[in-house]
Amino acid sequence: MAAEAGAEIIVKARVTGVTKADDGFVDGVIFRYFGRDYTCKTKVVIAADGIESQVGRWAGIDTTHDLRDVDICAQYLISKIDIVPDSCDFYLGREIAPRGYIWVFPKGDDIANVGVGIGGTISGRGGKLAIDYLNEFVKRKFPNGKILAQVVGCVPVGDSLPDLVGDGILLIGDAAHHSDPISGGGIANAMYSGQFAAEAAVEGIRIGDVSAEVLRAYQKRWDSQIGKNFKHICRIRDGVLKFSDEVFNRCAAVLSKMPPEKVTMAQIFKTVLKHQPRLLLELRHLILAGWV
Numbered sequence: 001m002a003a004e005a006g007a008e009i010i011v012k013a014r015v016t017g018v019t020k021a022d023d024g025f026v027d028g029v030i031f032r033y034f035g036r037d038y039t040c041k042t043k044v045v046i047a048a049d050g051i052e053s054q055v056g057r058w059a060g061i062d063t064t065h066d067l068r069d070v071d072i073c074a075q076y077l078i079s080k081i082d083i084v085p086d087s088c089d090f091y092l093g094r095e096i097a098p099r100g101y102i103w104v105f106p107k108g109d110d111i112a113n114v115g116v117g118i119g120g121t122i123s124g125r126g127g128k129l130a131i132d133y134l135n136e137f138v139k140r141k142f143p144n145g146k147i148l149a150q151v152v153g154c155v156p157v158g159d160s161l162p163d164l165v166g167d168g169i170l171l172i173g174d175a176a177h178h179s180d181p182i183s184g185g186g187i188a189n190a191m192y193s194g195q196f197a198a199e200a201a202v203e204g205i206r207i208g209d210v211s212a213e214v215l216r217a218y219q220k221r222w223d224s225q226i227g228k229n230f231k232h233i234c235r236i237r238d239g240v241l242k243f244s245d246e247v248f249n250r251c252a253a254v255l256s257k258m259p260p261e262k263v264t265m266a267q268i269f270k271t272v273l274k275h276q277p278r279l280l281l282e283l284r285h286l287i288l289a290g291w292v
C-alpha cells in the first residue's frame with residue numbers, strides 16, 4: 001500500500017545510525033546496502049525497528065527493557081497436525097510455560113503456528129530455554145508434525161515507553177513497547193501506533209515543525225486511546241500471575257461449561273475476579289474505558 005501511494009522502498013538495507021542537525025534534531029539515517037554506506041536525509045524518522053530499538057537509542061531515547069518486562073518466545077510453523085482449524089488454543093501452566101503460555105494458532109486445516117512465551121527472568125532457569133519448552137510440547141502433542149519454519153524473539157510485556165518522540169523522530173510498535181502486557185500480541189497495536197505516528201508526522205511536516213513538542217500529539221493520542229490502559233493491564237497481569245495452576249484449572253472448568261459464543265472478555269474477567277477480588281480495582285478502569 002505504501003509503495004502504491006508513492007513510497008520508495010529499499011529492502012535489505014540495515015540502518016546503522018542516525019544523523020543530527022546542529023540544533024540536535026534527527027535529520028536522517030545512515031544505512032548499509034549491498035556493502036556500501038548511504039545517508040538518507042529526512043524530514044522525520046519513524047523508528048519501527050522492533051524490540052530494544054537501536055534507532056531510538058541512537059536518537060537518545062532509552063528503549064531498553066527490564067528483563068521482567070519481556071517474554072521470550074519460540075514458535076514453529078507445523079504442518080500435518082490434527083487441529084480444529086477455526087479455534088485458537090492456549091495452554092497455561094507453570095510446568096509447560098512458566099509466566100507465559102503455549103499457543104496453537106491454525107493457519108489452515110492441518111497447519112498451525114505453535115509457539116511458547118516464557119517470562120524473561122525465567123528463561124535459562126534449570127538450564128531450560130523457551131525452545132526447550134516448545135520442543136517438549138510438540139513432541140508430546142504433535143509427534144508426527146512437520147516443522148516448516150521457526151521464529152524466536154522477545155516481546156515486550158510491560159508498560160509502553162514513557163517517551164515516544166524526540167525532535168525529528170517517533171517510535172512505534174515494539175520499538176515503543178506497544179505489545180499487549182498480558183498476551184504479548186503486538187501486531188494490531190503496532191498498526192495503531194503506526195497510523196497515529198504517521199498522522200502526527202504529516203501534520204508536523206505540513207506546518208514545518210517536527211519538534212518533539214509538535215510530534216507529542218502522537219503520544220497524547222496513543223496514551224488516551226490505548227496506552228493509558230497498559231498500567232492497569234500490567235497490574236492485572238501481576239495479579240493473575242499469582243494464580244496457582246489449580247486456580248487456573250478452576251477458572252477453565254467454569255468457562256468450559258459455557259457455550260463458546262457466550263464466553264466474552266467480561267465473563268473471563270468475572271471468573272478470574274472470583275479468585276482475586278482485588279483485581280476489580282484495575283478492572284474498573286478498563287470497564288470505564290470500554291475495554292471489557
Ligand SMILES: Cc1cc2nc3c(=O)[nH]c(=O)nc-3n(C[C@H](O)[C@H](O)[C@H](O)COP(=O)(O)OP(=O)(O)OC[C@H]3O[C@@H](n4cnc5c(N)ncnc54)[C@H](O)[C@@H]3O)c2cc1C
Nearest residue numbers: 013014015048049050073075151153173174185186187190
Ligand atoms: C515467536 C513470536 C510470535 C508472535 N506471535 C504473535 C501473534 O500471533 N500475534 C501478535 O499480535 N503478535 C505476535 N508476536 C508479536 C509481534 O510479532 C510483534 O509485536 C510485532 O511484530 C511488532 O511489529 P513491529 O513492526 O513493531 O516490529 P517487528 O515485527 O519486530 O519489525 C521490526 C523490523 O525492523 C527490522 N530492523 C531492525 N533493526 C533494523 C535496522 N537497524 N535496520 C533496518 N531494519 C531493521 C527487523 O528486521 C524487522 O523486520 C509474536 C512475536 C514472536 C517473537
